[in-house]
Amino acid sequence: MKCIRKHKYDQGIATLAVVASVALIALLIVLGVSRRAVNDIQQTQARVKTEQSLSKAWAALDCAVAKIQHDGIELSNDDIAQALEQLSPCQNVAQSQLWLAPWQNSKRGMWHLYATHAQQQVGVTLAKATGARRSSFVTSGSAAFYGGNTWRPVKGKKREDGLYECHSIMAGGDVMIRPRTLGENQSKSSESSESSKNEEEKSQNRFTVRLDGSDECAPEYKTEVSDYTVADSRDETGARLKKDVQTNVENMDLFNDYFGVPRAQWETVREQFERQGGFVVNTQDDPSLCYETLLNAVASSKHRERANAKVWVDGPCDLSREGLKALPSEPPILLVVQDGIVALRGAIKPFKGVVYQFNTDNLNAREFAEQWGMTISESGGMSCSHDDSNIQELCEMITSTVTNPDQASRVPFWFHGSFITKGAFITDVPDGHSVVYGSFQPTYSDETVQQSFKGLKQWRPLGNSYHDIKPPYEEG
Numbered sequence: 001m002k003c004i005r006k007h008k009y010d011q012g013i014a015t016l017a018v019v020a021s022v023a024l025i026a027l028l029i030v031l032g033v034s035r036r037a038v039n040d041i042q043q044t045q046a047r048v049k050t051e052q053s054l055s056k057a058w059a060a061l062d063c064a065v066a067k068i069q070h071d072g073i074e075l076s077n078d079d080i081a082q083a084l085e086q087l088s089p090c091q092n093v094a095q096s097q098l099w100l101a102p103w104q105n106s107k108r109g110m111w112h113l114y115a116t117h118a119q120q121q122v123g124v125t126l127a128k129a130t131g132a133r134r135s136s137f138v139t140s141g142s143a144a145f146y147g148g149n150t151w152r153p154v155k156g157k158k159r160e161d162g163l164y165e166c167h168s169i170m171a172g173g174d175v176m177i178r179p180r181t182l183g184e185n186q187s188k189s190s191e192s193s194e195s196s197k198n199e200e201e202k203s204q205n206r207f208t209v210r211l212d213g214s215d216e217c218a219p220e221y222k223t224e225v226s227d228y229t230v231a232d233s234r235d236e237t238g239a240r241l242k243k244d245v246q247t248n249v250e251n252m253d254l255f256n257d258y259f260g261v262p263r264a265q266w267e268t269v270r271e272q273f274e275r276q277g278g279f280v281v282n283t284q285d286d287p288s289l290c291y292e293t294l295l296n297a298v299a300s301s302k303h304r305e306r307a308n309a310k311v312w313v314d315g316p317c318d319l320s321r322e323g324l325k326a327l328p329s330e331p332p333i334l335l336v337v338q339d340g341i342v343a344l345r346g347a348i349k350p351f352k353g354v355v356y357q358f359n360t361d362n363l364n365a366r367e368f369a370e371q372w373g374m375t376i377s378e379s380g381g382m383s384c385s386h387d388d389s390n391i392q393e394l395c396e397m398i399t400s401t402v403t404n405p406d407q408a409s410r411v412p413f414w415f416h417g418s419f420i421t422k423g424a425f426i427t428d429v430p431d432g433h434s435v436v437y438g439s440f441q442p443t444y445s446d447e448t449v450q451q452s453f454k455g456l457k458q459w460r461p462l463g464n465s466y467h468d469i470k471p472p473y474e475e476g
Contacts, residue, residue, distance in 0.1 A: 053120035054468065060096035060115035061122050063089070065461050068113075068126070072261065072268045072458045074275075075100075075111060075126075111459070125465035128458070133249075133257050135170040136444040137425045140252045141412070141432035142173030145440065146401070149177075149207045152443035153244055159218060166217035168209050168244040172252045172430065175245055176232040177207045177225045207231070209244060217244065254428040255358060260458030263428065266338070266360060269456065270312055273336070276455050278310030283317060283340065287371075287388055290317035291324060294333065301331050307454045308353070309333045316340040316371045319348060320390040327351060332423065334452040341371045341411070342427075345390040347418040354452040357412060358428035368432075369409040372398060380405045397437065407433050415440065423448040 064087045067073075075083050080100045084091065091098055096117040103110040103125075114123030134154045137143065156165035169175055207225040209217060216222075223242040225231045231240035233247040241247070255263035274280055279297045283289045290313050301309040308331050317337045326349070327333070333353030342357050369376065372395040373386025382405055384395035394414050402408040413427055413434040420441045427434050 049118075050120060053118040054122065056094035056117040057096050057115045057120050057122045059094040060090055060092075060098055060117070061113070061124065063093045064098055064113060064115065065124065068459060068461070069261075070265070070268070072272055073126075074272070075459055110462075113461070120468070122466070122468050124461045124467070126459045127462055128260060128460075133170055133252065133254060134444075134446070134449075135167040135246070135424075136442040137168070137427075138170045138254065139425075139427040139432070139434050140172040140254055140430045141410075141427065141434065142175065143169065143171055143427075143434040143436070144176045144178070144402075145207065146178055146435070146437045147439060148179060149436070149440045151207075151209045151441070152211065153209050153217065154444045154446075155211055155215065156221070161218075163216055163218040164211065164221070166209060166211070166221045166244040167246070168223060170246045170249055172249050173247070173433075174233045175241065175247045176230065176234070177223070177241070177245075178230045178232075179206050179225060179227055252430075254426055258356065258426065258453065259456065260460050263358060263360070266358070269458065270338075272456060272458075273310060273312050276310065277304070277306065278312055278334075280312045280314070283313055283315035287316040287318035287340075287343065287391060288320075288322065289313075290335075290337075291319050291321060294319075294327060294335065295324065298328055298331065298333065302328070307331060308452050310336075310456075312336045312338065313340060314338050316391075317342045318388060318390055319344040320346050321348070322346075322390070332448050332451040334456070339367075341368060341391075342413045342415075343372075343391050343394050344415040344419060345394055345417055349418065349420040351419070351421045351423070352448055353423045354426065354449055355423075356426045356428070359412070359432075366409070368412060372411065372414075374399065374409060376405045376409060382408060398435070401437070402433065402435065411435055423452060 067087055067090055071086070073083055073086050083100055084098060087098055094117065096115045099112075099114050099116065101112045101114075103112065110128075111126040112123055113126050114121055136151050136153050151168050154167040156167050158164055206227060207223060209222050209224070211217060220242055221244045223231065223240070223245050225240060229240070231245075233241055233245075253262065255261070255266065259266075259269045261268055270280070277300075279293050279300075281289055281293045290311075293311050293313070294309070297309040297311045300306075311333070313336065315338075317335070317340055319342065329350055329352050333351070335353065335355050337355070337357040339359050340357075342355065371391075373384050373388075373392060374395050375383050375385065377383075382399040384392055384399060386392040386395060394416060397416060398408050398411055398414055402411065410431060410433050412429040412432040414437070415435070416437045418439045419436075420443075422443045422445050424444055425442060
């Protein structure tokens, strides 16, 4: 009886131990699950908090980028406080803070722009416009070159054979090169006899491309056109145009390339132009004000020791000197011509800088023709009448040389005479037809181009540079 009772007692203890063990295991499982649940909740809360902080940081950065794209930002003097002041509407957006820091050892002078909230930070890289479309003459339209031309092109990539891939002309349309024949219109000069002018014409009646010193363009990147021949991208003679002449280039956005904003935002550039002491003049009633203003701008820049002379012309620009003194060789000039023709009859030696011509809307052929004093009848007959003698004569040359009335009415730039330049020509007039008629000697200089645009190239975010990064040291 005692054995039976003891067996039942032992059996009860064992059962109790099993039940207790099961209960303990269950409790441990419950505690483990609870702990994991708490951890999951905490991780979820942390992720939510992180995403909220990131969203707030992105909100501030997006605000700053939008403002830069609309209004621009001034970083030329490395004044971070001034730059952040320009972004003041975006400071503390969503309780986030903006920061700016220059890249170290960056040849392009790039900057970091970033925004922080709590321990989260997002950023983007800002870079200046590069002027990627580099040639001695760049136009978004077509161009024709008559007479004697000696070009110093852009020295492009150096090949293994030591020769360079040169760049002379870049055009959004067609290009025609035709050295004039003897007896055609010549540049008139009181300082030279008729015989000497003929000798000069004989010696320069060709289109040549050459680099300085012993450097040479590769044969396939060196256009050469001699007397009585024509190189035209529109017909079978187009083979005479080598690779240094690029025609019908697509998607040309020259304003964005050189200033860093789309052409539709030209007012942003002009405002910055004025803030930096540039001269702005309206020439609708007097095209000769263009050259006079250039002289004043150069004198003012030299007096104030500015890096460049800046003139923004609203309307037609007549660069003919008419007895005025020559332009000094320093400082470099940036001449921007908005919604106006550029005319030159006579000689400029030298012009150091950049001529940048653009129209704010699609080319209005009627308005350009009116600036030349050109009238086109319904039958296609062309006539000229202008108060300015230089423009009157150039208009007559246009109508006698460009026989297609539609093309003649779309001439934004016509030069006749002797023009020696160091810098670059940029004509941003889509569907325009620029014409050079005379002795043209453009020398491309990257240094001069950079000096001419100094302080005016807008900063823009690089599209592939947006990133999440660690908080700045100031945040701890």
